[in-house]
Amino acid sequence: MNYYQSAGVLILGSRFRRLSEDFLLAVNNVYQQLNIGFEAGWFPAFYLLDHYKAISIKQLSEAMGSSHPAASQLVTALKKHGLVASVQHPDDARSQQISLTDKGKHLLKKVKPVWQAIQSVVERQTFSLEMAVLPMLSSLEENLTPKALTQQIINQLKHG
DSSP states (O other), rough: OOHHTGGGGGGHHHHHHHHHHHHHHHHHHHHHTOOOOOOGHHHHHHHHHHSEEEEHHHHHHHHHHHHHHHHHHHHHHHHHSSSEEEEEEEEOOOOHHHHHHHHHHHHHHHHHHHHHHHHHHHHHHHHHOOHHHHHHHHHHHHOHHHHHHHHHHHHHHHHO
């Protein structure tokens, strides 16, 4: 039995990280083999901008479930590649609205068929394994938040 499997839930985070890293590596390999200058880590911003056309960094960080600095770093990287531009938010002078540039829109057209292929392959894989992967992940995300998990472990230690 694999070390990861034998450790059970104690190594859950490491297994998810490994799965995520392997998935992102495969996706980046696809982009590279197709000569598409896109990185898997850019997906959240492109996906949201495809749907909303313009968003603030705060909206991006909330949608990604990440910190504001992490979302800001992503936007900075996309700006350096000329893929997004920012303008002052019309309703809040302290906030910037991010949108795709023409170069970003052109790249979006190239990556959308890849996203459809990824979705098709992964859905086929998870269906053939008769797994409800997405509902299970949603449940884990809801029940294993850092605050909730920390409190549950402390309670378990205190009360047995």
